[in-house]
Amino acid sequence: MKILVAIKRVPDPETTIKVNPEGNGIVEAGIKWVVNPFCEIAIEEALKIKEAGSDVEVVLVSIGGSDSQEQLRTGLAMGADRAILVTADSTDPTAVAKLLQTIVEKEEPGLLLLGKQAIDDDSNEVGQMLAQLLGWPQATFISELKLSDDASSADVVREVDGGLESDRIPLPAVITADLRLNEPRYASLPGIMKARKKPLEEIEASSLGVDMAPRIVIKSMSPPPERQAGRTVESVDELVDALRNEAKVL
Ligand code: AMP
Numbered sequence: 532m533k534i535l536v537a538i539k540r541v542p543d544p545e546t547t548i549k550v551n552p553e554g555n556g557i558v559e560a561g562i563k564w565v566v567n568p569f570c571e572i573a574i575e576e577a578l579k580i581k582e583a584g585s586d587v588e589v590v591l592v593s594i595g596g597s598d599s600q601e602q603l604r605t606g607l608a609m610g611a612d613r614a615i616l617v618t619a620d621s622t623d624p625t626a627v628a629k630l631l632q633t634i635v636e637k638e639e640p641g642l643l644l645l646g647k648q649a650i651d652d653d654s655n656e657v658g659q660m661l662a663q664l665l666g667w668p669q670a671t672f673i674s675e676l677k678l679s680d681d682a683s684s685a686d687v688v689r690e691v692d693g694g695l696e697s698d699r700i701p702l703p704a705v706i707t708a709d710l711r712l713n714e715p716r717y718a719s720l721p722g723i724m725k726a727r728k729k730p731l732e733e734i735e736a737s738s739l740g741v742d743m744a745p746r747i748v749i750k751s752m753s754p755p756p757e758r759q760a761g762r763t764v765e766s767v768d769e770l771v772d773a774l775r776n777e778a779k780v781l
Pocket of ligand 1: 537538539540567569570592593594595622624627644645646647648649650652653654655656657658
Protein backbone atom coordinates (compact mmCIF):
# COMPACT_ATOMS: atom_id res chain seq x y z
CA MET A 532 0.00 0.00 0.00
CA LYS A 533 1.15 3.51 -0.76
CA ILE A 534 0.34 6.39 1.60
CA LEU A 535 0.72 9.92 0.26
CA VAL A 536 1.17 12.65 2.88
CA ALA A 537 0.80 16.31 1.88
CA ILE A 538 2.97 18.62 3.97
CA LYS A 539 3.36 22.39 4.02
CA ARG A 540 6.28 24.64 5.01
CA VAL A 541 5.05 27.21 7.56
CA PRO A 542 6.57 29.64 10.08
CA ASP A 543 7.43 28.04 13.43
CA PRO A 544 4.41 28.60 15.74
CA GLU A 545 6.87 30.06 18.31
CA THR A 546 7.99 32.77 15.85
CA THR A 547 6.81 36.34 16.38
CA ILE A 548 5.12 37.32 13.14
CA LYS A 549 5.41 40.93 11.94
CA VAL A 550 3.29 42.49 9.22
CA ASN A 551 5.40 44.10 6.47
CA PRO A 552 5.38 47.89 6.01
CA GLU A 553 3.27 47.55 2.82
CA GLY A 554 0.56 45.83 4.91
CA ASN A 555 0.10 42.99 2.43
CA GLY A 556 2.13 40.16 3.94
CA ILE A 557 4.55 39.20 6.66
CA VAL A 558 8.25 39.97 7.15
CA GLU A 559 9.91 36.69 6.22
CA ALA A 560 13.47 37.61 7.26
CA GLY A 561 14.50 35.90 10.48
CA ILE A 562 11.59 33.45 10.52
CA LYS A 563 12.32 29.84 11.37
CA TRP A 564 10.39 27.56 8.99
CA VAL A 565 9.05 24.16 10.01
CA VAL A 566 6.75 21.37 8.86
CA ASN A 567 3.17 22.45 9.62
CA PRO A 568 2.42 20.76 13.00
CA PHE A 569 -0.75 19.01 11.74
CA CYS A 570 1.23 17.69 8.75
CA GLU A 571 3.84 16.27 11.17
CA ILE A 572 0.98 14.38 12.85
CA ALA A 573 -0.10 13.07 9.42
CA ILE A 574 3.48 11.88 8.72
CA GLU A 575 3.65 10.17 12.12
CA GLU A 576 0.39 8.31 11.45
CA ALA A 577 1.65 7.09 8.07
CA LEU A 578 4.87 5.88 9.74
CA LYS A 579 2.90 4.05 12.43
CA ILE A 580 0.91 2.20 9.74
CA LYS A 581 4.18 1.33 7.96
CA GLU A 582 5.73 0.06 11.20
CA ALA A 583 2.68 -2.06 11.98
CA GLY A 584 4.19 -4.59 9.60
CA SER A 585 2.26 -4.13 6.40
CA ASP A 586 4.05 -3.48 3.09
CA VAL A 587 3.69 0.30 3.05
CA GLU A 588 5.50 3.04 1.14
CA VAL A 589 5.22 6.54 2.62
CA VAL A 590 5.54 9.31 0.02
CA LEU A 591 5.58 12.99 0.97
CA VAL A 592 4.46 15.79 -1.30
CA SER A 593 4.81 19.52 -0.82
CA ILE A 594 3.90 22.50 -2.99
CA GLY A 595 5.89 25.67 -2.66
CA GLY A 596 9.31 27.21 -3.29
CA SER A 597 12.49 25.15 -3.53
CA ASP A 598 13.14 25.89 0.17
CA SER A 599 10.31 23.43 0.98
CA GLN A 600 12.97 20.77 0.33
CA GLU A 601 14.06 21.40 3.92
CA GLN A 602 10.68 20.31 5.32
CA LEU A 603 10.53 17.31 2.96
CA ARG A 604 13.98 16.23 4.22
CA THR A 605 12.68 16.53 7.80
CA GLY A 606 9.82 14.17 6.92
CA LEU A 607 12.26 11.80 5.22
CA ALA A 608 14.43 11.92 8.35
CA MET A 609 11.38 10.96 10.43
CA GLY A 610 11.14 7.82 8.25
CA ALA A 611 9.22 8.53 5.02
CA ASP A 612 10.52 6.70 1.93
CA ARG A 613 10.60 9.39 -0.76
CA ALA A 614 9.37 12.88 -1.48
CA ILE A 615 7.97 15.02 -4.28
CA LEU A 616 8.32 18.80 -4.42
CA VAL A 617 6.00 20.64 -6.78
CA THR A 618 7.67 24.03 -7.24
CA ALA A 619 5.15 26.85 -7.41
CA ASP A 620 5.14 30.55 -6.53
CA SER A 621 1.58 30.52 -5.23
CA THR A 622 0.20 28.33 -2.46
CA ASP A 623 -3.38 29.46 -2.99
CA PRO A 624 -5.49 26.63 -1.47
CA THR A 625 -7.50 25.97 -4.66
CA ALA A 626 -4.35 25.74 -6.79
CA VAL A 627 -2.72 23.52 -4.15
CA ALA A 628 -5.73 21.16 -4.16
CA LYS A 629 -5.63 20.94 -7.98
CA LEU A 630 -1.87 20.32 -8.04
CA LEU A 631 -2.23 17.64 -5.36
CA GLN A 632 -4.97 16.06 -7.47
CA THR A 633 -2.52 15.60 -10.38
CA ILE A 634 0.05 14.01 -8.04
CA VAL A 635 -2.57 11.67 -6.57
CA GLU A 636 -3.68 10.62 -10.04
CA LYS A 637 -0.06 9.85 -10.96
CA GLU A 638 0.91 8.10 -7.71
CA GLU A 639 -2.42 6.30 -7.08
CA PRO A 640 -2.04 5.98 -3.27
CA GLY A 641 -4.37 3.80 -1.21
CA LEU A 642 -4.61 6.53 1.41
CA LEU A 643 -4.06 10.27 1.39
CA LEU A 644 -3.18 11.95 4.67
CA LEU A 645 -3.16 15.71 5.28
CA GLY A 646 -3.13 18.01 8.27
CA LYS A 647 -6.52 19.42 9.22
CA GLN A 648 -5.16 22.91 8.54
CA ALA A 649 -2.01 24.84 7.85
CA ILE A 650 -1.21 27.14 10.76
CA ASP A 651 -0.01 29.99 8.54
CA ASP A 652 -3.33 30.88 6.93
CA ASP A 653 -5.62 28.56 8.96
CA SER A 654 -7.59 27.98 5.78
CA ASN A 655 -8.69 24.40 6.58
CA GLU A 656 -9.96 23.62 3.10
CA VAL A 657 -7.32 21.81 1.00
CA GLY A 658 -8.31 18.31 2.21
CA GLN A 659 -11.99 18.95 1.61
CA MET A 660 -11.45 20.45 -1.87
CA LEU A 661 -9.11 17.64 -2.84
CA ALA A 662 -11.65 14.96 -1.85
CA GLN A 663 -14.23 16.72 -4.00
CA LEU A 664 -11.84 17.01 -6.99
CA LEU A 665 -10.89 13.31 -6.73
CA GLY A 666 -14.44 12.12 -5.99
CA TRP A 667 -13.03 10.31 -2.93
CA PRO A 668 -14.62 9.91 0.51
CA GLN A 669 -13.14 12.10 3.24
CA ALA A 670 -12.81 11.98 7.01
CA THR A 671 -11.65 15.25 8.52
CA PHE A 672 -10.38 16.16 12.03
CA ILE A 673 -9.54 12.59 12.97
CA SER A 674 -8.10 11.59 16.35
CA GLU A 675 -8.05 7.80 15.76
CA LEU A 676 -7.36 5.75 12.65
CA LYS A 677 -7.42 1.98 12.15
CA LEU A 678 -7.16 0.32 8.76
CA SER A 679 -8.95 -2.95 8.04
CA ASP A 680 -6.63 -5.97 7.53
CA ASP A 681 -7.03 -5.81 3.73
CA ALA A 682 -6.73 -1.97 3.73
CA SER A 683 -10.07 -1.65 1.97
CA SER A 684 -11.58 0.58 4.67
CA ALA A 685 -10.64 2.66 7.71
CA ASP A 686 -12.33 3.10 11.07
CA VAL A 687 -11.86 6.66 12.24
CA VAL A 688 -12.85 8.82 15.18
CA ARG A 689 -13.55 12.43 14.25
CA GLU A 690 -13.38 15.39 16.62
CA VAL A 691 -16.67 17.19 16.03
CA ASP A 692 -18.28 20.12 17.87
CA GLY A 693 -20.51 17.94 20.03
CA GLY A 694 -17.84 15.35 20.93
CA LEU A 695 -16.48 12.38 19.00
CA GLU A 696 -17.92 10.70 15.91
CA SER A 697 -16.96 7.15 14.82
CA ASP A 698 -17.13 6.32 11.11
CA ARG A 699 -16.03 3.60 8.71
CA ILE A 700 -14.99 4.85 5.27
CA PRO A 701 -13.90 2.92 2.18
CA LEU A 702 -10.37 3.46 0.86
CA PRO A 703 -8.85 5.21 -1.01
CA ALA A 704 -9.91 8.25 0.97
CA VAL A 705 -8.73 11.66 2.09
CA ILE A 706 -8.07 11.80 5.83
CA THR A 707 -7.06 14.94 7.72
CA ALA A 708 -5.26 14.74 11.05
CA ASP A 709 -6.30 16.55 14.22
CA LEU A 710 -4.09 17.32 17.23
CA ARG A 711 -4.84 14.27 19.37
CA LEU A 712 -4.15 11.62 16.69
CA ASN A 713 -0.59 11.02 17.91
CA GLU A 714 2.61 12.68 19.11
CA PRO A 715 5.04 13.04 16.22
CA ARG A 716 8.54 11.66 16.73
CA TYR A 717 11.72 13.70 16.41
CA ALA A 718 14.03 12.80 13.56
CA SER A 719 16.98 10.74 14.88
CA LEU A 720 20.58 11.43 13.84
CA PRO A 721 20.76 8.20 11.75
CA GLY A 722 17.38 9.21 10.26
CA ILE A 723 18.81 12.59 9.25
CA MET A 724 21.85 10.92 7.65
CA LYS A 725 19.66 8.43 5.74
CA ALA A 726 17.30 11.18 4.59
CA ARG A 727 20.08 12.83 2.57
CA LYS A 728 20.14 9.85 0.22
CA LYS A 729 16.39 9.31 -0.11
CA PRO A 730 14.79 10.31 -3.44
CA LEU A 731 13.36 13.83 -3.68
CA GLU A 732 11.78 14.47 -7.07
CA GLU A 733 11.11 18.03 -8.23
CA ILE A 734 8.26 18.83 -10.61
CA GLU A 735 7.51 22.31 -12.01
CA ALA A 736 3.89 23.22 -11.25
CA SER A 737 3.63 24.81 -14.72
CA SER A 738 4.24 21.37 -16.30
CA LEU A 739 1.11 19.92 -14.67
CA GLY A 740 -1.44 21.85 -16.75
CA VAL A 741 -3.31 23.24 -13.73
CA ASP A 742 -5.11 26.60 -13.59
CA MET A 743 -3.02 28.29 -10.90
CA ALA A 744 -4.92 31.59 -10.82
CA PRO A 745 -5.30 32.52 -7.14
CA ARG A 746 -8.90 32.57 -5.91
CA ILE A 747 -7.93 34.52 -2.80
CA VAL A 748 -6.41 38.00 -2.96
CA ILE A 749 -5.06 39.46 0.29
CA LYS A 750 -6.29 43.04 0.20
CA SER A 751 -4.57 44.12 3.38
CA MET A 752 -3.03 42.73 6.54
CA SER A 753 -2.71 44.45 9.90
CA PRO A 754 -1.31 43.39 13.27
CA PRO A 755 -3.73 42.93 16.19
CA PRO A 756 -4.19 46.08 18.34
CA GLU A 757 -1.46 46.42 20.96
CA ARG A 758 -2.54 45.38 24.45
CA GLN A 759 -2.48 48.12 27.07
CA ALA A 760 -0.05 47.54 29.93
CA GLY A 761 -1.66 46.08 33.05
CA ARG A 762 -1.41 47.55 36.54
CA THR A 763 -1.06 46.01 39.98
CA VAL A 764 -3.77 46.77 42.53
CA GLU A 765 -3.10 46.98 46.27
CA SER A 766 -6.21 45.21 47.59
CA VAL A 767 -9.26 43.12 46.67
CA ASP A 768 -11.45 46.18 47.25
CA GLU A 769 -9.44 48.18 44.74
CA LEU A 770 -9.68 45.28 42.26
CA VAL A 771 -13.47 45.04 42.63
CA ASP A 772 -13.75 48.81 42.28
CA ALA A 773 -11.63 48.79 39.10
CA LEU A 774 -13.60 45.92 37.61
CA ARG A 775 -16.90 47.65 38.42
CA ASN A 776 -16.12 51.26 37.58
CA GLU A 777 -13.28 51.14 35.01
CA ALA A 778 -13.60 47.85 33.14
CA LYS A 779 -17.37 47.82 33.81
CA VAL A 780 -17.45 44.02 33.78
CA LEU A 781 -19.25 43.61 37.16
P1 AMP B 1 -5.15 24.34 4.61
O1 AMP B 1 -6.44 23.91 3.97
O2 AMP B 1 -4.36 25.32 3.77
O3 AMP B 1 -5.37 24.84 6.02
O4 AMP B 1 -4.21 23.05 4.72
C1 AMP B 1 -4.70 21.78 5.12
C2 AMP B 1 -3.69 20.72 4.76
O5 AMP B 1 -3.53 20.70 3.33
C3 AMP B 1 -2.27 20.93 5.29
O6 AMP B 1 -2.13 20.46 6.62
C4 AMP B 1 -1.47 20.06 4.30
O7 AMP B 1 -1.61 18.69 4.61
C5 AMP B 1 -2.20 20.36 2.98
N1 AMP B 1 -1.56 21.51 2.31
C6 AMP B 1 -1.92 22.81 2.34
N2 AMP B 1 -1.06 23.57 1.62
C7 AMP B 1 -0.12 22.70 1.13
C8 AMP B 1 1.04 22.86 0.32
N3 AMP B 1 1.43 24.05 -0.15
N4 AMP B 1 1.75 21.74 0.01
C9 AMP B 1 1.37 20.52 0.47
N5 AMP B 1 0.29 20.32 1.23
C10 AMP B 1 -0.45 21.38 1.56
